[in-house]
Amino acid sequence: MDDLLLLVHRMPYPPNKGDKIRSWHLLKHLAQRYRVHLATFVDDEDDWQHVPAVQAVCASSHFAALSPRGARLRSLGAVLRNRSLSFDYYRDAGMRRWVDSTMRQHGIGRIVVFSSPMAQYAEAWPQARRIVDFCDVDSDKWRQYAERKPWPASAVFGYEASRLLRYERHIAATCDAALFVSAPEAELFCRLAPDSAARTGWFSNGVDTAYFAPGRYDNPYAAGDxxxxxxxxxxxxxxxxxxxxxxxxxxxxxxxxxxxxxxxxxxxxxxxxxxxxxxxxxxxxxxxxxxxxxxxxxxxxxxxxxxxxxxxxxxxxxxxxxxxxxxxxxxxxxxxxxxxxxxxxxxxxxxxxxxxxxxxxxxxxxxxxxxxxxxxxxxxxxYSWDARLAPLDRMIETPAAHGGAAASALWTPA
CATH class of the missing domain: 3.40.50.2000 (Glycogen Phosphorylase B;)
Known part of the structure; x- marks a missing residue:
């Protein structure tokens, strides 16, 4: 098996926790095909108990503790540098050292990034095939927040929307493929970053239908509710x-x-x-x-x-x-x-x-x-996961930037 670096913003476990489902199935899928070296943050104390389950899937791994409160305070420094708050929220010197050491030690030629702020750790390795799973157009989410929140929150969210979009555009322009969770998300990003349209595509989430299935469960509700x-x-x-x-x-x-x-x-x-x-x-x-x-x-x-x-x-x-x-x-x-x-x-x-x-x-x-x-x-x-993740294999082995794949070739079937 070849080696692959996977960068994930939050530890991809437990596997049925809403914001970790996609990253967990991505990790499992890649581990069937590559020796995966995982770098991720742990921002919930309860998640440390799950480290052995994640390590068992990986060739090597690095788990960096992240305090949400401390990270929010640290991210405010991004304003002085005119860059995305999310970038500084996930900025960590120890993470960068581990990534650089692992890339050199194993001669890794493929990097998969999950969530745009983690792309900062892949930027030093342009010779590698770099695939970024943005999932959502996060900058547009911040724009929507800005429209719904009163000042001064609206000003902060508006700032983040513009700076994060600038960084998203930069990532898409320099990576081999920019992937999203749905066709509407990919189409929105193509409008926001038209220069990267040829490298933009999507693969949808799947569902573990064996786990989420009708069955006999104890009723947690009070009688009559x-x-x-x-x-x-x-x-x-x-x-x-x-x-x-x-x-x-x-x-x-x-x-x-x-x-x-x-x-x-x-x-x-x-x-x-x-x-x-x-x-x-x-x-x-x-x-x-x-x-x-x-x-x-x-x-x-x-x-x-x-x-x-x-x-x-x-x-x-x-x-x-x-x-x-x-x-x-x-x-x-x-x-x-x-x-x-x-x-x-x-x-x-x-x-x-x-x-x-x-x-x-x-x-x-x-x-x-x-x-x-x-x-x-x-x-x-x-919505089986194997079917949904299949296009990713093609992108890792034949990057759009080098292979000239059209955007339509990246998109999963409806």
């Missing part, structure tokens, strides 16, 4: 915004019709704004749970009321894989190949959400069951 469940990292601002909007604009009208309805917010590290929602009637905030599947399996409906979203929402695919009816916004549906009305439910504003939820919950159970079964069939047919 009809749960509307939302799953996600609850310190992530788009998720915070989503549950706040649902709690204020949708849930009261639903509970006025059916007081047994309960909005259950499942996810680690709930922000103070999320924790405060638990004081409202009909809302439960769980915090970290050992397994999200029982909460999805026994919910009346899975909801994804995201108003700001980039890329593909794993929470939607996972609920679909569990044959659960899912109600989503257009933003949460972006990049997912599913038919509204047959495989999931779609609503945009508050009134549409209220009407769609009430109709679904008041209808015959067989209707929601059929929706869930159709959703499961869609995921099984279209």
């Amino acid at each position: 009809k749960a509307l469940v939302f799953c996600g990292a609850m310190d992530y601002w788009p998720n915070v915004d989503a549950v706040q909007w649902f709690a204020s604009e949708v849930l009261p009208a639903l509970r006025a019709r059916d007081p047994q309805l309960r909005f259950v917010i499942v996810g680690a590290r709930p922000a103070p704004e999320v924790q405060a929602l638990a004081a409202q009637p009909g809302i439960t905030v769980t915090g970290t749970v050992p397994d999200v599947r029982p909460y999805v399996a026994h919910a009346a409906l899975s909801v994804a009321p995201l108003r700001v979203a980039r890329g593909i929402q794993n929470k939607v695919l996972e609920a679909m894989a569990m044959a659960k009816a899912v109600l989503v916004t257009p933003q949460a549906l972006e990049g997912i190949d599913a038919e509204a009305g047959r495989e999931l439910l779609l609503a945009e504003d508050a009134q549409q959400w209220i009407a769609a939820a009430l109709a679904a919950l008041a209808g015959p159970p067989a209707v929601l069951d059929a929706l869930g079964q159709a959703a499961r069939a869609r995921v099984e047919a279209a």
Whole structure:
């Protein structure tokens, strides 16, 4: 096997944690084909227990401790250098020394980067084949934050949007392929960085359908509760915004019709704004749970009321894989190949959400069951990880910059 360097911004484990699913399956896929040398950050104390599981997949590995609070303070120095806050957030001298030593020691000729700020560690090795999985157009996410937040947060987010886009464009112009999580994300980046369009493509997330499957799970809800469940990292601002909007604009009208309805917010590290929602009637905030599947399996409906979203929402695919009816916004549906009305439910504003939820919950159970079964069939047919990751193999061995591949050749089938 040849050697390959993999750079990941957050340790890619546990494998069913929303923001680590893609990176974990990427690591496993690459480890079947290469001797993988992994460099990653650990920003959650609970994740140190998982180091042996990740080391077992790798030829060598480096885990750098990252304090989110300290990193945020350090990133403010980027303003003095007119560069991206995200760049300095993940800037670490020890990480750079390990990468440079590993590259020299093993003569590594292939680098895969997961998340744009990690590309800084690959820049010193232009002779290597460098593939960057941006996942999302993060700069556009910061732009959306700036539009929704009051000053001075809007000014900070606007600064980061412009500086990160500049760095994203630089990375795409100097690497061999720039990959994203969906066709809309890739198309957006092509508009923002047209000079790199020939090197820009995408591969979608998959789903572990053996793990996320209908089955017998203990019911975590109180007797009589009809749960509307939302799953996600609850310190992530788009998720915070989503549950706040649902709690204020949708849930009261639903509970006025059916007081047994309960909005259950499942996810680690709930922000103070999320924790405060638990004081409202009909809302439960769980915090970290050992397994999200029982909460999805026994919910009346899975909801994804995201108003700001980039890329593909794993929470939607996972609920679909569990044959659960899912109600989503257009933003949460972006990049997912599913038919509204047959495989999931779609609503945009508050009134549409209220009407769609009430109709679904008041209808015959067989209707929601059929929706869930159709959703499961869609995921099984279209979202296996092996199929989704296959285009990456081609890019690693035949980089677009050297091979002249057109953007369309990088894109996975719908």
